[in-house]
Amino acid sequence: MLPLNANIVKIVDETPSTRTFFFDHSFEDAIIGQFVMVWIRGVDEIPMTLSYKNAITVQKVGDATSRLFDLNEGDSVGLRGPFGRGFTLPKDGENILLIAGGVGAAPLAPLAENVYPSCSQVTTILGARNVNELLFMNRFLQSGQVYITTDDGSAHRCGFVTDVLDEIDVSKYDRIYTCGPEMMMKRVFGILERESALERTEFSLHRYFKCGIGVCGACCMDEAGLRVCKDGPVFNGKELISSEFGKYARGPSGQKKLF
Template identity: 50%
Template sequence: MSEMPEVVTITTVVDETPTVKTFVFDKLFAFRPGQFCMVWIPGVDEIPMAFSAANSITVMKVGDATQALFSLKAGDKLGIRGPFGNGFSPSGKVLAVAGGIGVTPLFTLAASGEVDTFILGARTKEELVFAEDLEKVSDLKIATDDGTYGFHGFVTGIIDQIDITSYDTICVCGPEMMMKGVLDRLVAKGIENRGQFSMHRYMKCAVGVCGSCCMDDHGLRVCKDGPVFTGDLIKSGEFAHHHRGPSGRKE
């Protein structure tokens, strides 16, 4: 793990969807699926990103930093710091549940051959990321909000159609309200301890010092104690209720 940015050169930019790009760079990083790196965009900002491979990150354009990242092309430079965090710890029969760009850390888990069933959700068919690759390495089930592909509805609708208790590990990443829907179903079955949820919070240092990513009420640091937490840890507290912004205030 490097706590100082390592300068990399972008070799390829892949347009995955109209709002998602993969940036491939010229150096390899050893990481566990679910770990993250801090990506430094020179002159702009440093933001946390999940690896999509040992030499790539996959990014959705959602704010100023990612918009600046989207303007970069092959030959441009980035700084990569990390990897950080704990990553997923799958065992037995594994279900992965992803929503939107939350597919990224779970894609690396599936690519390593550790996922039996993968439930992938997106707003539309056009916004599905990595679907073709995931179909090759797992039993893929797809949900789209508008019904343009697969199940018409949310990923939780597919979960309601399967026996979730047959899985030993349920790995989840996506919008927080989506993850809350999954957690509610695990709690109802009494298996919340089988759930592993990848959390996203505002981060500055990524090494557990600044406290900007601490979660109420237990004080767990997303960068150091996470970003992956079991369902029994997060079922109470701020999860799906609020988070802290750059100023430290609840939002």
């Protein structure tokens, strides 16, 4: 699949470390939680989840994202997609819980907005390092109840999203969705496993991608060989039992990188 040339029509600084890039192309048929492969010419092609139908929200963490941050409105990138398995949308009247850490709020904010009109209750636990790094807080606040945590206590509760999760009654939620740093999600996994809630929980994972369409095998996860780009990036909690999740990932060479 050849990349589509997409012009950047607007750039929004969301936090000191994240920006949203809006394009002149909208993926109207995309399922929330799917991703696109973003080609930053001369550098790399990387997977990015859609934070809006026509936008990605990026944290500056490496060579490709640093180069993306150098681009301006009017510049262009190549886009392929959307790819992968997105979130399972809840049924009308269900109660849902969203657990977002850092830039993991990017795929969960559109989910909150989409299901808010039809769900009985939408609750979000939103965490970040500090108050300045809280991502899409207003989008979540407009979509239901929000618990806010920051690592340094600069906004609301000092602590982690798992501190809140440990205290609430998860049995009242029909579906639970989470995205964030993998060690955060591993702790979420442990709590929900203890509460027998994994079957109604979906985790959005990040792995190193090459092709993005399930051919190359670079993102296969041990033990089952699930391809994160094709079988995910969204997985039911039951699928992650006895997997590498929360233990290690693999880099471009296939070498394990421990969390």
